[in-house]
Amino acid sequence: MTAQAGLRYVYAVCRPFQAALQAQLTGVAGAPPGLLRHHGLVAVVSTVPEGDFAEEPLRGHLEDLDWLAATARAHQGVIDALTTVTTPLPLRLATVFRDDSGVRVMMEAREADFRHTLDRLEGRVEWGVKLYADPPEQEAPPAGKPTSGRDYLRQRRTRTHEYEEKWRAAEEFARALHERLSRRAEDSRLHPPQNAALSGAPGQNLLNAAYLVARADSEEFVELVDRTKDEATGMRVELTGPWAAYSFSEPTESSESAESSEPAEPAEPAQSRESP
Numbered sequence: 001m002t003a004q005a006g007l008r009y010v011y012a013v014c015r016p017f018q019a020a021l022q023a024q025l026t027g028v029a030g031a032p033p034g035l036l037r038h039h040g041l042v043a044v045v046s047t048v049p050e051g052d053f054a055e056e057p058l059r060g061h062l063e064d065l066d067w068l069a070a071t072a073r074a075h076q077g078v079i080d081a082l083t084t085v086t087t088p089l090p091l092r093l094a095t096v097f098r099d100d101s102g103v104r105v106m107m108e109a110r111e112a113d114f115r116h117t118l119d120r121l122e123g124r125v126e127w128g129v130k131l132y133a134d135p136p137e138q139e140a141p142p143a144g145k146p147t148s149g150r151d152y153l154r155q156r157r158t159r160t161h162e163y164e165e166k167w168r169a170a171e172e173f174a175r176a177l178h179e180r181l182s183r184r185a186e187d188s189r190l191h192p193p194q195n196a197a198l199s200g201a202p203g204q205n206l207l208n209a210a211y212l213v214a215r216a217d218s219e220e221f222v223e224l225v226d227r228t229k230d231e232a233t234g235m236r237v238e239l240t241g242p243w244a245a246y247s248f249s250e251p252t253e254s255s256e257s258a259e260s261s262e263p264a265e266p267a268e269p270a271q272s273r274e275s276p
Contacts, residue, residue: 006047006048006049006050007047007048007049007050007053007054007096007097007098007099008036008045008046008047008048008096008097008098008099008100008102008103009027009028009029009031009045009046009047009048009053009094009095009096010043010044010045010091010095010096010097010103010106011027011033011044011045011046011075011078011079011082011088011090011091012043012044012078012079012082012088012089012090012091012244013041013042013043013044013088013089013091013107013114013118014041014042014044014082014086014087014088014089014118015040015041015042015086015087015118016037016040016041016042017042017085017086019085019086020085021033021081021082021085022081025077025078025081026074026077027046027074027075027077027078028046028048028071028074028075028078029046029047029048029049029052029053029074030074031046031047031048032046033045033046033078034046036100036103036104038103038104038107038108039107039108039111041107041111041114041115043103043107044078044082044088045100045103046078048096053094053096058094058096062094071093071094072093075093079244080244082244083125083242083243083244087118087121087122087123087124087244087245088244089114089117089118089121089245089249090244090245090246090249117249120248121212121245121248121249123214123215123216124186124212124213124214124215124245124248125212125213125215125218125241125242125243125244125245126210126211126212126213126241126242126243126244126245126246126247126248127185127210127211127213127218127221127222127225127239127240127241127242127243128208128209128210128211128238128239128240128241128243129177129181129207129209129210129211129225129237129238129239129240130194130201130205130207130208130209130237130238130240131173131174131177131205131206131207131232131235131236131237131238132201132202132203132204132205132206132235132236132238133167133170133203133204133206133234133235133236134202134203134204134234134235166234170204170206170234170235171206173206173231173232173235174206174207177207177228177237178190178207178209180224180228181209181211181221181224181225182211184211184213184217184220184221184224185211185212185213185221186212186213186214187211187212187248188209188210188211188212189209189210189247189248190207190208190209191208191209191210191247192208193205193206193207193208194208203235203236206235210246210247210248212245212247212248213242215242218242222239225237225239226239
């Protein structure tokens with residue numbers, strides 16, 4: 001890629017590929033992505049303004065949820081486009097270098113790790129599965145009017161026991177579902193349950209997992225998830241994907257400043273699928 005003014009934003013590292021990316025594809029800050037080749041690897045990059053992506057302004061922007069969401073959508077759009085033509089190794093959101101030479105230094109320093117991870121992910125995609133349960137009514141109306149204080153306490157204990165039993169059954173279903181799906185996947189990751197107040201999804205999130213599945217086996221995996229939906233009484237199973245294998249990529253090293261050949265401090269990848 002020819003040197004241009006601005007900083008280098010890196011989306012992913014992959015092996016060389018022949019298929020062309022979408023002609024109208026744009027990335028972060030509206031710039032089209034380009035390919036920077038080095039030692040048989042390819043970094044997918046674009047140019048971003050230093051006024052937004054140098055260390056200090058970037059730190060401020062990462063506190064701006066609207067800016068962060070727009071940047072994450074543009075980042076994810078490039079990753080999604082890459083996933084249709086190759087197996088990308090996504091880097092963390094806002095991985096930025098001073099120039100092309102800085103990107104090359106990073107690729108050379110991490111070449112062995114990149115090659116190992118790309119070999120592991122080749123021909124594989126990530127599927128996300130979430131399980132939600134509606135909370136049982138702990139204060140359901142009693143079956144009959146209590147005849148005494150002792151009878152009232154007995155009814156309360158019965159309702160509490162039923163409440164706890166329903167939650168235990170839901171949690172056991174979540175564990176069994178994860179075990180079943182893990183047997184059909186090459187690898188899996190359990191992520192912390194999502195906070196309903198933040199995600200806006202109804203119900204209690206009991207399972208938030210990612211599964212690494214060969215493309216050739218994906219149809220069978222999807223069918224397995226679909227079959228479990230009939231078993232989940234009072235629960236909701238959500239399947240998302242296929243995605244680039246974010247959850248199974250090696251962590252991207254952060255750095256102190258975009259002024260050097262190292263990347264600016266990146267944020268965790270925020271994706272349109274709701275990051276595991």
